[in-house]
Amino acid sequence: MNRSDIGRIRMANEDRSWAGLTDGGLTVAIVADGMGGHQAGDVASQLAVDAFREEVESAAAGMTEEEARELLRRAIRKANEVVFDMASRNEQYHNMGTTVVAALFVEEQRLIVGHIGDSRAYRISEGGITLLTEDHTLVNELVRSGQISYEEAAHHPRRNVLTRALGTDSETELELQALPWAAGDILLLCSDGLSGMVSDEDIRSTISAEGSSLEEKAESLIQQALAAGGDDNITVVLLQSGSGTDGEE
Template sequence: MLTVNRSDIGRIRMANEDRSWAGVTAGGLTLAIVADGMGGHQAGDVASQLAVDAFREAMEPLPAEASADEASRMLQEAIRRANEVVYDMASRNEQYHNMGTTVVAALFVEETRLILGHIGDSRAYRISEQGIAQLTEDHTLVNELVRSGQISFEEAAHHPRRNVLTRALGTDEEVELDVQALDWRPGDILLLCSDGLSGMLGDTELLQVAGDAGLSLEAKADRLISQALAAGGDDNITVVLMQSGAAADGEE
């Protein structure tokens, strides 16, 4: 399994509050996480870093022979553990009051089964021969308005409150997360990203780059960052790409 991890502060922000990690656990499973922190000066980056560290630590004991059900339970427990850590820090320190973070996490079991967990508006996409498919649903006010028919999808893209989250990790003692298990095909690419990428580039642009067979996975990640910056770079930009199978042969 090949993994590539890139992040950029963007053109507007004074600090990078995104954190991410992709690699192999001690148990031998491929894992990745993207967290986009919030909470003001030095709070957002603290929240996202705490979440990534707590999640990774909780996932380390999962053995390579774990079933998809076991992996799903462990991933849920790891995200809830991350929520406890961030919430506790925010509760005990005035400067971190109300800090939180989005999370999107991916775990591959035997490289043919993908477990996804997420809270907030950091996204996961599948890029395949069939095109691009968004695998996660944003936990945002604007998405709720779209689902209820109050605004159109096109209106949502420019809505003044499009960044208001309805769920985040670390802001409450208990957290609700979405978890799903998906079959994974060799050669398909998984894209995890913060909204600094998805807010700047549409599906067509993401597919044009990530689906380009002439580019290495590293080149794809670099080009996605560059295009998000060229489109405005209004936020921190984080990209994780993961691929297994014949299309990744020779690159691992």
């Protein structure tokens, strides 16, 4: 299921998401967090989600892992082409772009995740919470090179500067990985409006709480991000193995 909130500061919601089953029964999800002036960010994220969805909607379940990787790669490449083309042809959309994090389930044991930017994917299981993606940000590069600490990164004034985005160039580098998946695991895709405001441990405890539905867990995460300040748009997609969903934000 997916939920999105404008937050307490922004004048528009530039996040877009979709989660559901393709016509062929494949479970797919995507979150895009747009950027650009004069509402170009919401144009970029909507174009990206629409192009991605169009590319995957006829895909059938039962494909091999390699076929699934190629499908995800092709869908995100198509989204990049569409956003870049619109930005190139319209001055008001010049330099617009978007993050993207997307996932699809292959059989019951494997998960394919692709991302560009700082929207994240997490796996929550009995063993705890695992961040599956690595932020494509200037601050993360500084952490990796040892110039600043992880704690300093959380409050760095340039923590939102991306080193990679979808739609800003004719070609963009996608990070793609195949991961193991177990029954009962929950996948979280989110924009940085959640991950930048709510700690990984609070995310884990909320999603692991017994007796609440995925909808209630997602709503609780949104409310925690708002209570922490709601500095950005907040988008949450939760998927559990064996529980396909549909719907749009």
